[in-house]
Amino acid sequence: MAEALPLPAPSARERILESAYELFSHRGIRAVGIDEIRERADVAKATLYRHFASKDELVLAFLDRREQLWTREWVEREARARALDPEGQLLAIFDAFDEWFRRADFEGCSFINVMLEWADGDHPIGRASVLHLANIRAFLATLAAEAGLREPETFAHSWHILMKGSIVAAAEGDAEAAQRAKAMGGALIETYR
Amino acid sequence: MAEALPLPAPSARERILESAYELFSHRGIRAVGIDEIRERADVAKATLYRHFASKDELVLAFLDRREQLWTREWVEREARARALDPEGQLLAIFDAFDEWFRRADFEGCSFINVMLEWADGDHPIGRASVLHLANIRAFLATLAAEAGLREPETFAHSWHILMKGSIVAAAEGDAEAAQRAKAMGGALIETYR
DNA sequence: GTGCGGGGAGACCGTTCTGTCTGCAGCTAG
DNA sequence: CTAGCTGCAGACAGAACGGTCTCCCCGCAC
Numbered sequence: 001m002a003e004a005l006p007l008p009a010p011s012a013r014e015r016i017l018e019s020a021y022e023l024f025s026h027r028g029i030r031a032v033g034i035d036e037i038r039e040r041a042d043v044a045k046a047t048l049y050r051h052f053a054s055k056d057e058l059v060l061a062f063l064d065r066r067e068q069l070w071t072r073e074w075v076e077r078e079a080r081a082r083a084l085d086p087e088g089q090l091l092a093i094f095d096a097f098d099e100w101f102r103r104a105d106f107e108g109c110s111f112i113n114v115m116l117e118w119a120d121g122d123h124p125i126g127r128a129s130v131l132h133l134a135n136i137r138a139f140l141a142t143l144a145a146e147a148g149l150r151e152p153e154t155f156a157h158s159w160h161i162l163m164k165g166s167i168v169a170a171a172e173g174d175a176e177a178a179q180r181a182k183a184m185g186g187a188l189i190e191t192y193r
Numbered sequence: 194m195a196e197a198l199p200l201p202a203p204s205a206r207e208r209i210l211e212s213a214y215e216l217f218s219h220r221g222i223r224a225v226g227i228d229e230i231r232e233r234a235d236v237a238k239a240t241l242y243r244h245f246a247s248k249d250e251l252v253l254a255f256l257d258r259r260e261q262l263w264t265r266e267w268v269e270r271e272a273r274a275r276a277l278d279p280e281g282q283l284l285a286i287f288d289a290f291d292e293w294f295r296r297a298d299f300e301g302c303s304f305i306n307v308m309l310e311w312a313d314g315d316h317p318i319g320r321a322s323v324l325h326l327a328n329i330r331a332f333l334a335t336l337a338a339e340a341g342l343r344e345p346e347t348f349a350h351s352w353h354i355l356m357k358g359s360i361v362a363a364a365e366g367d368a369e370a371a372q373r374a375k376a377m378g379g380a381l382i383e384t385y386r
Numbered sequence: 387g388t389g390c391g392g393g394g395a396g397a398c399c400g401t402t403c404t405g406t407c408t409g410c411a412g413c414t415a416g
Numbered sequence: 417c418t419a420g421c422t423g424c425a426g427a428c429a430g431a432a433c434g435g436t437c438t439c440c441c442c443g444c445a446c
Contacts, residue, residue: 012423027313030223034404044424046407055404108312112361116306119364120220130365157362158373165358168305169350171312172323180351187380205393227434237394239437248434 013051015041020062021069026107029059029117029125059114059125066110067132076139086146087189090159094166094182101170101178108171111136112164136160149192158188206244208234213255214262218300222252222310222318252307252318259303260325269332279340280382283333283352287359287375294363294371301364304329305357329353342385351381 010018019040023032034055038048052058075093082092100106111132118126137156144152144159162181169177203211212233216225227248231241245251268286275285293299304325311319330349337345337352359374367373 028310031310031313033402035402042424045405045426047423049405050422108309113309113312116301116309116361116364117221117224119301119306120224133365154373157367157369158377161355161358161362161370161373161377163358164361165354165356168309168357168361169354171309172326174350176350177354180347180354183384184351184354184377184381187384188377191376191380226432228432235394238396238435240393242435243392 012041012043012047016043016048016051016058017061017065020058021065024059024062024114025066025110026105028113034058056125060128063110063114063125063128063132067135070110071132071136071139075136079143086143090140090143090147090189091182091185093163094178094185097163097166097170097181098178101166101175106170109164109167112167133160136163144192147189149189151192155188155192159185162188205234205236205240209236209241209244209251210254210258213251214258217252217255217307218259218303219298221306227251249318253321256303256307256318256321256325260328263303264325264329264332268329272336279336283336283340283382284375284378286356287371287378290356290359290363290374291371294359294368299363302357302360305360326353329356337385340382342382344385348381348385352378355381 016037019037020032023037023040034045034048037058038045041048048058052061075096078096079089079093082095083089111129115126115129115133118129137153137160140156140159141152144155149155162185166177166181169180174180209230212230213225216230216233227238227241230251231238234241241251245254268289271289272282272286275288276282304322308319308322308326311322330346330353333349333352334345337348342348355374355378359370362370362373
């Protein structure tokens with residue numbers, strides 16, 4: 001049982017990524033400097049740049065991890081765990097959102113935030129954010145197809161509008177945004193049945 | 194007719210504000226430096242700081258102008274001009290959005306962008322953005338009340354979610370976002386009639 | 387005329403940013 | 417033992433940032 005030790009002491013790379021995740025997701029990219037990440041990770045600067053060629057590469061790695069932790073292991077998992085039928089799973093997204101929006105450390109959707117921060121031009125970071133958002137939509141389309149709804153991809157686009165709108169509203173301070181979106185989602189399902 | 198001269202040669206302050214508007218609205222706040230605004234306005238640095246005490250104050254002035262030009266003179270005007278009845282005016286917002294989303298220089302909603310850029314803490318700039326967003330919602334509530342809908346303020350929150358969601362979707366590249374939001378809006382009106 | 391306020395040109399300051407480099411310490415495999 | 421990798425510490429470079437300052441010009445009101 002050698003690999004079941006108390007805590008394998010996270011590697012430097014892991015500590016960097018964890019710090020970047022925490023700081024980037026809460027404060028945005030441009031507002032966070034390399035030095036702050038370095039300090040929080042308790043790592044030398046040379047070490048950081050040994051693992052990530054540049055800040056941009058670190059940002060891309062952060063976005064990948066965000067997809068893993070948020071999209072895959074939170075949104076998708078919560079949706080599938082909270083209901084048995086695909087329609088209920090779609091609606092359950094907003095139940096999870098409702099709890100999320102009420103958390104004191106609510107941080108919003110990093111893909112939206114980063115995409116808007118890189119709105120102009122087609123920087124790799126902006127493109128990556130758009131791609132991660134499309135991956136969310138793919139999950140929605142899958143659920144829609146499983147539910148037997150018409151035009152799953154079109155439906156997913158509309159559903160995603162509800163998700164994004166409610167997240168922005170929550171960032172604005174509207175704690176009931178998830179419930180509002182869920183109600184509109186219910187009506188949307190009706191029209192695609 | 195002394196004040197009807199060809200063009201009264203915009204003052205330095207006006208040129209600064211115009212440059213800031215163009216640059217901030219398209220590229221965000223942190224991505225734009227004072228020097229770039231100064232250069233585009235063809236103004237000396239001392240002149241800029243004579244009119245605006247700091248970059249933050251310039252940002253606040255930009256947000257005020259954005260409300261004037263975008264909220265008041267575009268959204269509200271277009272909504273009221275495109276339909277006679279308040280329900281139609283609500284829906285007409287998305288007709289205006291539809292044209293907006295298809296413009297090559299589509300810049301998104303500055304209030305959302307700036308708010309998310311200042312997500313953490315309660316910086317005056319973040320607070321101002323939230324306030325400008327609330328002013329949009331006040332207009333929505335007015336239209337809802339004129340239309341005789343139930344709970345105009347609650348309705349306005351939901352309607353605003355559709356607007357914000359579609360704007361983010363458009364920034365992501367979804368040119369049909371306005372039409373999707375309009376369809377969901379139609380259903381929402383039904384439930385608040 | 388004279389004073390004064392708006393404006394222009396640009397040097398300058400301190401800070402912060404990303405990114406590089408040197409030097410040293412430890413661990414581990416051969 | 418030693419070579420090589422990982423990592424720490426921190427100086428350093430070069431650019432960009434926000435913001436201040438001085439000096440000069442010009443137009444206008446008194």
